[in-house]
Every structure is written in C-alpha cells, then in structure tokens.
Amino acid sequence: MLEKDKKKEKDFNLSKPSEEQAKKILSEVGYGDKIAGVRMHAMAGNTKEPLGSLREVDNFLKAKAPGKLIKGQTSSVNYIDPNALSSWIKEVLGDSELAKKIEKNIDKEDDYRKQAKTIRKLIEKRIKQSRELISEN
Amino acid sequence: MKGHMGKILRLDLTNLNTKEINTSEYEEFVGGHGLGSAIFFDAVKDKTISAFHPDNVITMMTSPLCGTLAPATGRIELNGISPQPYPTEWYSRSNFGGRFSAMLKYAGYDGIVIEGKADKPTWINIVNEDVEFKDAESLWGLDAWETQEEIWTDVSGNSTSVDEREWYQTERGRDEGRTTQKPAVATIGAAGENKTRSGAIIHDAGNGAGNAAFGSVWGSKNLKAISVLGTKSVEVANPSALLKSREWAEDNYNNQESDPKPNWGSGVGAFGGVPGAEGFGNIAEEQVRPQGCVSCHRCTRKRTESGHGNESGCVDFLFYDVHDEQKHGGPTKETAKAGDLSQRYGINVYFLEEGINYLKHLHERGILGEGKEIEASLPWDELGNASFAKELIYKVSNKEGIGEDLAMGLPRAAKKWGRLEQDLNSGLLGLQYWGYPQHYDARTEVEWGYGSILGERDINEHDFNWVVYWQVSLAKLFGRNPPVKAEKLAKIIKDKTIPYNAVPNYSNEGIYSKNMAKLVAWHRHYTRFWKQSLQYCDWAYADFLNPYGPETRGITPEGETRFFNAVTGKDISFKEGMEIGRKIWNLDRSIWALQGRHRDQEEFAGYTYDVASWGPEISPHANYEVPYYMPVKEDGEWKYKNVASRSLDKEKFNEWKTKFYELEGWNTETGRPKRETLENLGLGKVADELEQKNKIE
Ligand code: SF4
Numbered sequence: 001m002l003e004k005d006k007k008k009e010k011d012f013n014l015s016k017p018s019e020e021q022a023k024k025i026l027s028e029v030g031y032g033d034k035i036a037g038v039r040m041h042a043m044a045g046n047t048k049e050p051l052g053s054l055r056e057v058d059n060f061l062k063a064k065a066p067g068k069l070i071k072g073q074t075s076s077v078n079y080i081d082p083n084a085l086s087s088w089i090k091e092v093l094g095d096s097e098l099a100k101k102i103e104k105n106i107d108k109e110d111d112y113r114k115q116a117k118t119i120r121k122l123i124e125k126r127i128k129q130s131r132e133l134i135s136e137n
Numbered sequence: 138m139k140g141h142m143g144k145i146l147r148l149d150l151t152n153l154n155t156k157e158i159n160t161s162e163y164e165e166f167v168g169g170h171g172l173g174s175a176i177f178f179d180a181v182k183d184k185t186i187s188a189f190h191p192d193n194v195i196t197m198m199t200s201p202l203c204g205t206l207a208p209a210t211g212r213i214e215l216n217g218i219s220p221q222p223y224p225t226e227w228y229s230r231s232n233f234g235g236r237f238s239a240m241l242k243y244a245g246y247d248g249i250v251i252e253g254k255a256d257k258p259t260w261i262n263i264v265n266e267d268v269e270f271k272d273a274e275s276l277w278g279l280d281a282w283e284t285q286e287e288i289w290t291d292v293s294g295n296s297t298s299v300d301e302r303e304w305y306q307t308e309r310g311r312d313e314g315r316t317t318q319k320p321a322v323a324t325i326g327a328a329g330e331n332k333t334r335s336g337a338i339i340h341d342a343g344n345g346a347g348n349a350a351f352g353s354v355w356g357s358k359n360l361k362a363i364s365v366l367g368t369k370s371v372e373v374a375n376p377s378a379l380l381k382s383r384e385w386a387e388d389n390y391n392n393q394e395s396d397p398k399p400n401w402g403s404g405v406g407a408f409g410g411v412p413g414a415e416g417f418g419n420i421a422e423e424q425v426r427p428q429g430c431v432s433c434h435r436c437t438r439k440r441t442e443s444g445h446g447n448e449s450g451c452v453d454f455l456f457y458d459v460h461d462e463q464k465h466g467g468p469t470k471e472t473a474k475a476g477d478l479s480q481r482y483g484i485n486v487y488f489l490e491e492g493i494n495y496l497k498h499l500h501e502r503g504i505l506g507e508g509k510e511i512e513a514s515l516p517w518d519e520l521g522n523a524s525f526a527k528e529l530i531y532k533v534s535n536k537e538g539i540g541e542d543l544a545m546g547l548p549r550a551a552k553k554w555g556r557l558e559q560d561l562n563s564g565l566l567g568l569q570y571w572g573y574p575q576h577y578d579a580r581t582e583v584e585w586g587y588g589s590i591l592g593e594r595d596i597n598e599h600d601f602n603w604v605v606y607w608q609v610s611l612a613k614l615f616g617r618n619p620p621v622k623a624e625k626l627a628k629i630i631k632d633k634t635i636p637y638n639a640v641p642n643y644s645n646e647g648i649y650s651k652n653m654a655k656l657v658a659w660h661r662h663y664t665r666f667w668k669q670s671l672q673y674c675d676w677a678y679a680d681f682l683n684p685y686g687p688e689t690r691g692i693t694p695e696g697e698t699r700f701f702n703a704v705t706g707k708d709i710s711f712k713e714g715m716e717i718g719r720k721i722w723n724l725d726r727s728i729w730a731l732q733g734r735h736r737d738q739e740e741f742a743g744y745t746y747d748v749a750s751w752g753p754e755i756s757p758h759a760n761y762e763v764p765y766y767m768p769v770k771e772d773g774e775w776k777y778k779n780v781a782s783r784s785l786d787k788e789k790f791n792e793w794k795t796k797f798y799e800l801e802g803w804n805t806e807t808g809r810p811k812r813e814t815l816e817n818l819g820l821g822k823v824a825d826e827l828e829q830k831n832k833i834e
Contacts, residue, residue: 031501036759039459042607043451043599043676045576046763047494049459050501050755056463063462075607075615076455077460081761088758111616 011105014097014125022130024094028053035088037061040077054093057085058123061116082106082115098126138164139374140201140704145176146246146268147412148261150358151191151253153270160247165819168200168247170230170669170723173216176250177228178724178823181218182227188220188350189319189332189357191254197241197323197363198248200672204239204371204431206383207700209408209677211430213238214669217465218732219349219594220334221485223548223572225738227593228728231351233323234430234438235344235364235448238672240321244367252627262292263365264320273361280481281326281339286366292320297600310598314361316368324362325352326483329532332356334546335533335676336487343431343438343448343476347485348573348594350546374706379698382699383434390683390692391434405593407603408680408692410435423470430674437676455477456490457526464521474523482635491574492547493520493529495566498753505539511554513539536811542704548572564744565753570595579745580783581765582606587657590739592799598664600679601630601656605641608682609777610766620682621689623768624775630681633693634659636712643780644769649789653799659715666718667697720818726803727823736794736808741785749784 017025034050037060053059060078082102090099101122106115141164147156158176166175171559173196180194187193195217202210212234219229241249244265258273271291276284321340329336329352336352337345372378387393391409414799423443429436438448446454454476461472479486496515499505505513515532519525532540542550551557551566560566569575570589580588582605588596604626606677612619619627627640639656647653667673680691694711702708726734754760762781769778798805802814812833815824827833 021467022794027151034755034759036755036761037453037459038763039175040763041455042603044455044490046578047490048753048755048759049463049494050498050759059463059466060459063458063467075611077611079614079763081763083657084758084761109616112614 011101012121012125014101014122014129017095017126017130017133019133021094022133025054025098025126025130026134028056029092033092035080035092038079040079042075051080054085054089054123054127058120058127061120061123077112079112079115080119082119085119086127095126098122138664139372139706140205141168142242142245142247142369142371142562143255144155144246145172145248145250145792146263147250147252148268148270149253150251150255150259150360153255154270157251165717165719166670166721167666168202168670169198169672170216170665170671171212171717171724172196172198172248173214173230174721174724174728175217176248178728178826180250180252184218184728185733186218188218188226189219189316190555191358192252193218193354193357195251195351195354195358196248197251197652199238199246200670201705202432202671202673202700204242205373205704206379207704208386208432208434209381209430209674210672210700211235211238211432212672212674213241214672215338215346215349215351217351217354217768219351219533220332220353221348221350221546222593223546225571225732225734227571227732227734228725229349229593231338231346231349232669232672233338233340233344233346234433234674236318236323236431237321237323237340237344238320239431240365240367242367242371243316243369244365245369247285249363249679251358251360254357258359258361260288260324260360260362260364262288262320263363263367264292265367265369272359273359276324276361277330278327281324281359281483282342282481284324284326284362285341287321288322288362289319290323290764292364292366316366318366320364320366322362322364324483325355325360328482328484328530328544329356330361331354331534331544333484333536335488335544337483337485339480339483341448343446343450343453343480345453345480345483348487348597350485352483353380373704378703379700382696382703385433385699386692386696390680390686390696392685396685399503399768407599407683408435408677408696409683409685410437410677430831433674433677435674441473443470443473445470446476449473449476449480452486452490452783456486456493459711460493460521460525462521471521471523475526477521479529479532482530484530484534487574487576489526489530489545491567492533492543494753495547495551495560496529498565498755501514511539515539543571546572547574558743562743562747563754564742564748565755566742567744569742569745577602577606578765580739580749580765580785581643581780583643583653583785584657584660585795586745587653587797588660590741591661591794592725593658598660598662598668598677598732599675600660600663600681601641604630604682604765605643605770609768610764613766613777613779614764619766619777620684622775623777626682626768627770627775629690633679633681633691634663635694636715640770641768642770643767644771644778645780645783647769649786649793651796651800654793654800655677657797658719658800661722662715665721666714670717671697671701672720673697697765720820722799723815723818724820724823726801726810727815727820727827727832730807730809730827731830734781734808736798736806739808740787741790745785746787747784749782807834809833 258277337347425439427436428438458476505511575593577585683691765781
C-alpha cells in the first residue's frame with residue numbers, strides 16, 4: 001500500500017466500541033433528539049425529515065447518491081449539515097470518535113457530494129462494527 | 138385573431154344546454170387566464186359566493202398557441218373560486234398539460250365555461266360541434282383512470298376494434314373528420330366527487346390541475362368528466378415564420394448533440410434541455426422514455442418501463458420519496474405507486490406532501506394517534522409503502538376517520554384541532570401563504586413569497602427561482618463556480634425584465650426596496666400574460682440563463698414574442714404583452730377586492746416573521762439551515778451570499794407593500810386598485826363595479 005493510501009485508510013480507522021457504546025450507536029433516539037435531513041429539490045422545494053438513527057442518516061444520504069445529483073429541473077439533493085451531524089453523533093449518540101473523524105475528513109472537502117460519501121463510509125463502518133459486536137455477544 | 142378557433146363553449150349544467158361566446162368579444166384578453174378572468178368577471182355577478190355555490194363558474198381556456206408548433210405551449214388554464222385557500226376562498230387559477238388543450242382547439246373551441254349544477258352525475262361528450270350531456274351515474278365512484286377508459290370505450294361506440302371506431306376513418310381527410318387519436322378526457326376522482334378541499338382534475342395518466350381544488354368544484358356541480366375529440370386544424374397566420382422560429386430556437390437555445398456538455402450540468406437551462414433528461418429524477422432506476430404535452434420540445438414527462446409513475450412529474454411522486462427511502466434504504470417503486478394513487482383518486486399532491494409531514498410530527502409527538510388528543514388510525518408502520526399512502530388518500534377522499542377533518546384542508550383541520558395559530562407561529566405547520574404549503578420560502582426567496590401573498594396561492598413559478606437560487610446554491614454546495622458571476626446574472630436579468638428592468642438584489646435591504654417591487658411586479662405581469670394566458674410552460678420559460686444560448690443568455694424575451702406573432706399575425710412587442718399582463722393582474726386584483734381583500738390580510742404565517750430557522754423545530758440538532766445562496770449587492774459589489782437564517786421584518790415588509798401598491802397604482806391604505814389605474818387599462822366597467830360595491834376609494 002502506498003504511503004498516501006495508508007494515511008487515507010488511517011483517516012477512516014475507528015477503534016472498536018464497547019458493547020454499551022455499540023448499543024447506543026445503533027439505537028433509535030426519541031423525537032426531541034432527532035437530527036434533520038433536508039430533501040432539496042429544484043422544482044419541489046425543500047422538505048425537512050426527522051432522522052433518529054445512524055441507519056436512517058445513512059439511508060437518507062444514500063438515497064440521492066452523489067454523482068447523480070445534477071439532472072436539470074428534477075435534480076435533487078439529500079442534505080444534512082455535516083457540522084450538525086457530527087455534534088449530534090457526539091452529543092446524542094455519545095460517539096466522540098466518529099464525530100471527530102467526520103469533522104476531520106469533511107474539513108478537507110468543499111464539495112458536499114464528497115463530504116456525503118466520506119460521512120457514509122464512516123457511518124457504515126461504525127454500524128457494521130457495532131452490529132458485529134452485538135451479534136458476537 | 139389567428140390561432141383562435143373563434144368560439145368558446147358555454148356549458149349550463151343546471152339546464153343541460155349549451156351556448157357559445159364569440160372569442161372576438163374578449164380578444165383583448167387573448168387567451169388562457171386573461172380570457173378566463175374576463176369571462177368570470179362578467180358571468181359571476183356576486184363574487185362573494187363560496188366555491189361550492191352553483192353560481193361559481195369554472196373556465197378552461199386555451200390560447201392561440203395551443204395546438205400549434207409553438208414550443209411548450211400545450212397546457213390549459215382553469216379559473217374560478219377555489220375552495221382551497223384559507224381563510225378566504227379566493228378566485229384562483231390552476232393549469233394542466235397533455236393533449237386536452239390542443240384537442241379542444243381541434244374540436245373548434247378556444248375554451249369552456251362551466252356554469253350551474255347538474256341534478257345528477259353528468260359527463261360531457263364533445264366531438265367537434267356535437268356536445269352531449271351524458272349520465273355519469275355509472276362513472277361516479279370510478280377512479281380517474283377507470284373513468285377515462287370507460288369514456289374512451291363509450292366514445293368509440295363501445296368498440297375496441299380500431300376499424301369500427303366512428304372517428305377513425307382512414308378514407309376521410311383530417312379536416313373532414315378523421316383522427317387517429319383517443320378523446321382527451323379530463324376527470325375527477327373520489328377527492329373531487331366528495332368535495333374535499335383538495336380535489337384535482339386529472340387528464341390521461343398523470344396530468345393534473347391540483348393546486349386550486351377545482352376538481353372538488355366539479356364534484357359540487359355533479360360534473361364527473363369532460364371528453365373532447367376534434368378533427369379540425371388551427372389556422373396559423375404565418376406558418377413559415379413559426380417553423381423558422383422553432384428552428385431558430387432549436388439551433389440557438391436548445392441542446393444539440395454537437396454541443397459540449399455545459400460544466401454547470403445538463404438540462405439546467407429552462408428552455409434548453411435534453412428531452413427526457415429528467416427521467417424519473419433520482420427515483421427508482423428504470424428505463425423511461427420522454428413524454429410531452431402537445432408541441433413540446435422539452436418532454437419533461439415520461440413513460441416508464443414498469444408502467445408506474447407514467448406522466449407523473451415533480452411533486453406528483455416527490456410527496457412520498459423520502460418516506461420510501463427511509464423505509465427501504467433507498468428509492469423503490471413504492472414512490473411511483475403512491476404517485477399513481479394520487480392520480481387515480483384525483484387528490485392534490487402538495488396537500489399530501491405537507492399533510493404527511495405534519496401528521497408524522499404530530500404522531501411522533503404523541504398528539505395524534507389511536508386514543509390520542511387527535512384520534513387517528515393510520516398504519517404508521519407502513520409509511521414508505523404505497524399502502525400507507527393508499528390508506529391516507531382513501532380516508533381523505535372518502536372523508537373517513539381522520540380523513541373527515543383532513544378533507545377540509547390542512548389549515549381548517551388544524552383550526553378544528555385548536556392547533557392552527559401555535560403551529561403556524563412555530564413553523565410546525567408550514568403553510569406560509571393563504572394556507573398553501575410553503576413551496577419556496579418568503580424569508581429567503583422573497584419574490585416567491587411576495588408574489589404568493591399578493592396573489593391568491595403558491596405561485597409555483599420558477600422563473601427567477603431557477604437562476605437566482607437553485608443553480609447558484611447547487612454550485613456552491615458542490616464546490617463549483619455558479620454558471621455566471623452575480624454581476625453578470627444581475628445584468629442579464631435587468632436586460633430581460635422589460636420594461637421594468639429590475640435587478641435581483643436579495644440582500645437584507647434589497648428585499649424591501651422599490652427595485653424588489655419592480656421585480657415582483659414584472660413577475661406578476663409576465664406570468665399573467667406570457668405564461669398563464671398564452672400557456673408558455675413553467676418548465677421552459679422564462680429563460681434567463683441558458684447554457685446553450687448565445688453568451689449563456691436565454692430565449693426570453695425574444696422567443697415568447699416571436700412565436701406569438703408568427704401564430705397570430707400580430708406584431709406586438711414584449712412590452713405590449715407585459716401591459717396586457719398588467720391589465721389581467723389588475724382585473725384579478727379587482728375580483729379579490731370584490732371578495733373582500735384588504736392590505737391588512739396580506740400577511741404571512743407567523744413563523745415567517747418570528748422564526749429564523751427553517752422548518753419545524755424538532756431538536757437543537759435539527760435547526761440548521763440549508764445553504765441558500767442568492768445574488769446580493771452590498772457596498773456597491775455584486776456577490777452570491779448565503780441568506781439562510783433570515784426572517785422577515787413585519788414592519789419593513791409592510792412598508793414594502795406600500796411601495797408595491799404605489800408602483801401598481803393601488804390605494805396604499807387598502808391595497809385595492811384606483812379608478813384611474815383601472816380606466817387607464819381599459820377596465821372602466823371593473824372600476825364601476827368596485828365603486829358600486831364600495832371597494833374603490
Ligand atoms: S415542459 Fe413538460 S410540462 Fe411543460 S409543456 Fe413540455 S412536456 Fe408539458
């Protein structure tokens with residue numbers, strides 16, 4: 001592996017959470033603790049969707065996948081403010097490490113499509129880790 | 138005027154007879170909305186009647202351009218008193234595309250005026266000059282698609298064989314009564330039949346006039362459907378000029394295969410887009426082919442491989458995509474299926490979009506549900522599947538359970554629940570203007586909000602929106618440069634907004650300025666004539682910026698004028714067209730005045746002034762703003778600036794209203810047109826009626 005790829009890989013490294021942390025990471029939070037996703041659409045306008053778990057956040061970002069976003073008047077973007085997301089992950093899900101990784105990685109990008117891709121990569125990794133941990137025990 | 142067929146069909150449902158109006162009597166109003174407003178003004182003596190009163194009149198008007206090769210003009214305009222707005226049922230408008238408008242012209246009519254109330258379910262069969270009132274008992278209760286299929290069969294003499302269909306006479310010439318077409322049918326579903334405040338009129342698979350609930354007015358008149366089949370032609374004054382203009386538009390403003398792909402995304406110009414480029418948006422991957430209204434070069438509709446979502450566009454299916462994605466981890470066909478249900482039941486999708494969101498919030502807050510403060514039985518576990526949409530749509534359309542309240546429309550339902558004021562003040566219920574769902578936000582993109590509150594409904598006109606917000610914000614979001622610099626955009630818009638030459642300055646000062654009054658006035662006058670009266674479609678016009686146009690300039694204003702003059706043989710300038718738009722806008726304003734409109738009523742929902750953060754408050758983590766970049770001029774410099782997190786200052790907005798009324802020649806105390814203004818526009822008799830009713834000072 002090239003040095004720069006190793007470094008890149010390191011940016012996505014997440015240490016294994018404890019079982020208790022994993023449960024919290026996979027939990028669905030109550031209405032008053034939800035984060036919002038905004039479905040932006042050229043002709044239809046914006047709508048705000050409450051999201052209550054990392055899985056929902058991932059689904060939301062995945063749905064309008066980056067790369068397909070500019071399609072004229074029916075173009076659509078599912079947007080979550082990256083800073084709001086990292087503070088939600090830290091304060092509500094209690095996952096400071098994931099929050100920090102998101103902050104660090106998105107700082108390098110000024111294209112939301114790339115930010116969303118990075119966020120999804122980290123979130124999916126965290127969900128997988130947590131699920132494995134819980135099924136192991 | 139060439140392009141006109143010469144007569145308008147008057148349908149008297151009470152007495153089941155027809156009359157005709159010579160279009161020439163109303164020629165100064167040209168077509169579509171203008172014709173509709175002028176006829177409505179004469180036909181409805183008491184403008185304060187309710188939408189469901191038998192004396193309410195619904196007009197359906199084409200334009201001289203419909204049914205010709207003028208690009209993207211295949212739509213029809215509907216006017217009448219609408220049951221949808223809150224708190225007053227304003228005189229309003231709606232519009233749908235497809236084949237109906239052209240077919241009506243081919244049958245020999247420029248429009249239809251629907252009056253009175255039938256004593257039993259009725260449908261109308263128009264085949265050229267033969268007009269028949271038919272019993273619709275057997276159609277009542279059928280959905281919009283079933284109804285059309287029944288009528289197609291009926292009009293074809295109950296034969297499914299092409300050879301036996303009366304109109305399909307290959308040995309006859311076209312102008313002697315031959316057509317290969319099915320009749321064009323406009324119909325209502327259960328939401329209209331049962332007089333909800335959200336009933337749409339549906340035509341073919343997915344063309345609908347939803348945002349005025351005229352389908353419910355049809356329901357109140359016992360009118361199930363109008364079918365029309367025509368075999369005539371539209372006489373065009375200068376066919377060669379029309380063809381040349383179309384070629385000129387294609388060559389200069391539309392995407393050509395040889396054109397390099399613009400770096401600001403394909404299909405982003407209003408006029409110049411690749412047919413079918415929009416496909417199914419980002420919803421479920423499947424093969425689609427472009428489908429368009431008659432004469433359209435854009436073909437923004439589609440036929441899908443699966444058959445789900447045929448012809449639906451925009452909110453027709455977008456009212457459900459987020460829920461589908463959340464349920465299934467990505468978009469599936471459930472979104473398109475939900476869209477199909479909205480077409481079949483004939484229900485307004487904007488109501489569904491805001492309605493589902495509002496109900497979901499109330500449900501999650503423990504306010505709405507079984508045994509809760511607001512009793513409601515809805516299958517929340519199924520949200521995201523079409524089955525949830527079906528249950529909700531069925532209940533509303535048939536006024537069952539929670540549907541009984543919702544059939545009154547969201548503002549009236551929230552009022553009944555004792556929540557209206559608090560939810561409008563907090564923004565939990567996003568009805569920003571006249572009880573209409575916030576489409577684009579008056580706090581950021583003021584021309585949308587101001588136009589809506591000075592009018593009668595969500596304007597749903599993307600003329601500025603497309604270039605001042607979407608293209609810019611998307612570019613910023615993706616770390617790119619916007620298509621052109623703010624200064625250039627301002628210059629292009631200034632050049633093209635003849636005769637007011639307004640600049641798009643959305644700064645905190647700019648939104649309350651006289652210049653913004655000019656921009657909003659231009660928008661109101663432009664759309665009233667060029668779009669709503671001539672039927673130039675919102676998906677293609679106004680075209681300010683165009684990636685394929687000379688120096689990225691769009692086809693507006695040259696295109697609109699060229700096509701119009703070629704069809705009609707007139708030689709009007711764009712400015713003259715704008716003046717007709719101003720006249721129509723003042724006529725509408727007078728009708729609202731007669732309905733009781735006063736400047737004090739022209740206020741947005743409370744959250745517009747009090748809440749900077751957009752959307753319902755969920756949690757502290759949900760209150761961020763999406764980027765909303767717009768052109769601003771600050772300290773003499775043009776730039777794009779994120780104007781999100783802005784609320785309107787009520788006092789300044791009211792001062793702005795005064796500036797706007799002054800510009801329009803309206804009384805600044807009441808907001809009603811002055812006699813002098815109306816007389817100068819040739820609307821003296823309108824001034825007389827206002828005076829008679831004490832609505833002019
Ligand atoms: S742009 Fe789309 S909606 Fe408008 S006329 Fe063309 S096909 Fe119809």
